[in-house]
Amino acid sequence: MGPKVKFTKEQIIDTAFKIAQTEGIDSITMRKIAEKMGSSVAPIYVNFKNVDELKEALMERIISVSRQILKEESTGNPFHDIGIASLRFAVEYSVIFRDLVIKSGKYMQGYDEKMMPALIEEMQKDPALNGFTVEELKTILLKMRIFQVGLSVLAANSLLPKEYTNQDMIDILSSTADDVIMSAKMRRGL
Amino acid sequence: MGPKVKFTKEQIIDTAFKIAQTEGIDSITMRKIAEKMGSSVAPIYVNFKNVDELKEALMERIISVSRQILKEESTGNPFHDIGIASLRFAVEYSVIFRDLVIKSGKYMQGYDEKMMPALIEEMQKDPALNGFTVEELKTILLKMRIFQVGLSVLAANSLLPKEYTNQDMIDILSSTADDVIMSAKMRRGL
DNA sequence: ATTTTTAAATAACATATGTTATATAATATA
DNA sequence: TATATTATATAACATATGTTATTTAAAAAT
Numbered sequence: 001m002g003p004k005v006k007f008t009k010e011q012i013i014d015t016a017f018k019i020a021q022t023e024g025i026d027s028i029t030m031r032k033i034a035e036k037m038g039s040s041v042a043p044i045y046v047n048f049k050n051v052d053e054l055k056e057a058l059m060e061r062i063i064s065v066s067r068q069i070l071k072e073e074s075t076g077n078p079f080h081d082i083g084i085a086s087l088r089f090a091v092e093y094s095v096i097f098r099d100l101v102i103k104s105g106k107y108m109q110g111y112d113e114k115m116m117p118a119l120i121e122e123m124q125k126d127p128a129l130n131g132f133t134v135e136e137l138k139t140i141l142l143k144m145r146i147f148q149v150g151l152s153v154l155a156a157n158s159l160l161p162k163e164y165t166n167q168d169m170i171d172i173l174s175s176t177a178d179d180v181i182m183s184a185k186m187r188r189g190l
Numbered sequence: 191m192g193p194k195v196k197f198t199k200e201q202i203i204d205t206a207f208k209i210a211q212t213e214g215i216d217s218i219t220m221r222k223i224a225e226k227m228g229s230s231v232a233p234i235y236v237n238f239k240n241v242d243e244l245k246e247a248l249m250e251r252i253i254s255v256s257r258q259i260l261k262e263e264s265t266g267n268p269f270h271d272i273g274i275a276s277l278r279f280a281v282e283y284s285v286i287f288r289d290l291v292i293k294s295g296k297y298m299q300g301y302d303e304k305m306m307p308a309l310i311e312e313m314q315k316d317p318a319l320n321g322f323t324v325e326e327l328k329t330i331l332l333k334m335r336i337f338q339v340g341l342s343v344l345a346a347n348s349l350l351p352k353e354y355t356n357q358d359m360i361d362i363l364s365s366t367a368d369d370v371i372m373s374a375k376m377r378r379g380l
Numbered sequence: 381a382t383t384t385t386t387a388a389a390t391a392a393c394a395t396a397t398g399t400t401a402t403a404t405a406a407t408a409t410a
Numbered sequence: 411t412a413t414a415t416t417a418t419a420t421a422a423c424a425t426a427t428g429t430t431a432t433t434t435a436a437a438a439a440t
Contacts (some may be wrong), residue, residue, distance in 0.1 A: 002386030003436040015299070026216065029427060039388045041429085051428065098292045102214075106345045112349055142351070143337075143366055150340025157294045159252075159302055160219065176333055183369035192416035193406040221398060231399085241398065306424045 007043035009057075014057045017096075025099045028055070062096060065089075078122050079141070082149040083173055084113070090152035091166060097156045113147070128181065136184055143180045148173060198231035199247075206248045207255075213315040215289045218245070252286060255279070268312050269331070272305070273363055280342035281356060287346045302335070303363075318371065326374055333370045338363060 010081050015033045030041045030051060037043075048054040069092075070085040090097040116138075123129050132140070151173060154160050160169070205223045220241060224231045238244040259282075260275040280287040306328075313319050313327050322330070341363060344350050350359070 001384070001438040003388070005387070008335065024346060031427070042388045046387070101343060101347070102288045103290050128201055143362065143369070146340040146344060146362070147333075147337050150336040150338065150341065153339055153343050154336060157291070157296065172333065172336070175372065179333070179369045179373035180366065182373050186372065191408040191414070193418070195417065221397070232418050235399075236417070
């Protein structure tokens with residue numbers, strides 16, 4: 001009973017996501033979403049208690065998108081996949097990525113601490129990383145995490161050299177990984 | 191003639207800078223600056239046509255602060271100094287640094303293109319970088335630029351390992367530079 | 381066909397902020 | 411000392427936005 005639903009929760013989140021990607025998360029307003037959907041603000045308030053709840057739902061959507069990308073890039077080597085996936089997210093959703101760098105509170109924070117042990121474990125299985133102590137592996141991981149973040153930030157801000165392709169980015173990520181690992185081997189005299 | 195000036199342009203910019211560092215650039219409002227100075231908004235509008243002009247002045251102040259840091263870190267090796275200075279800025283003015291990553295439009299954009307040739311020239315004078323082609327030097331520079339940005343972003347977001355000191359940051363920057371250079375040498379069979 | 385339910389629209393209210401017009405009062409100058 | 415100047419305060423206005431109360435009307439239930 002009652003009229004058909006014309007504006008769903010998903011549709012609202014979709015619209016918010018689009019605004020976030022084009023104008024930034026802080027530019028999201030109830031009226032702007034409504035206008036973009038061709039509705040009033042009423043349907044939004046039916047689906048969300050307030051703007052904070054809507055933005056929480058948006059964050060969940062963003063996380064789900066980044067998980068989807070990670071899934072698509074999965075090759076069985078998390079150490080490698082996470083770098084590629086994060087880079088792809090930064091390129092495809094650059095405005096949102098930049099917003100996340102600022103509001104890293106919930107999203108990025110804790111992420112490293114949680115991932116670290118699993119990644120170290122994964123690295124220990126990698127033949128190319130044979131013979132390293134956990135401490136050495138941690139350093140290699142940290143260096144690559146730093147490089148990958150820098151690459152993503154520069155890519156999201158279009159600050160890489162002109163004509164730099166996605167493949168170039170993947171190549172330099174891989175090349176630097178080689179640099180770091182090779183040097184670590186040299187240092188321990190392998 | 192007229193009462194003494196109680197609130198100068200510099201004082202206003204100082205106050206805006208403090209708000210930018212504690213709450214972010216977007217949290218700056220005329221009333222907030224006034225309240226923090228213990229004045230009304232009137233002195234602000236005497237010194238600035240509008241809020242955009244004030245924020246432009248703030249940007250100039252930010253650039254001048256970063257220049258000052260670069261000056262303080264100068265050792266004659268720009269390739270090295272810029273990395274250290276940028277890192278120090280990210281640590282000391284983390285909130286502003288994060289804002290700059292987003293609003294990189296004027297600040298970061300063009301920066302690389304302008305600096306690149308001068309840095310390459312500087313690198314050619316460095317004995318440790320002897321024998322590399324310009325193309326190889328460009329790659330080394332880009333890799334280090336990427337690493338330095340990543341390190342600065344992670345530092346500004348407190349995403350480096352717990353207890354990570356400033357010296358640790360400088361050390362890992364330097365260690366990675368060694369990695370990249372050593373590997374480049376290996377590649378060309380030196 | 382009438383009534384009930386409820387999704388959506390509308391409009392109002394509250395608050396935050398930029399901005400400006402006017403009033404106040406401190407200081408220099410005559 | 412009286413006057414002119416002007417830095418500052420005050421208050422009002424405009425706009426943007428979150429939020430809510432009320433109205434409208436479409437669909438189901440009777």
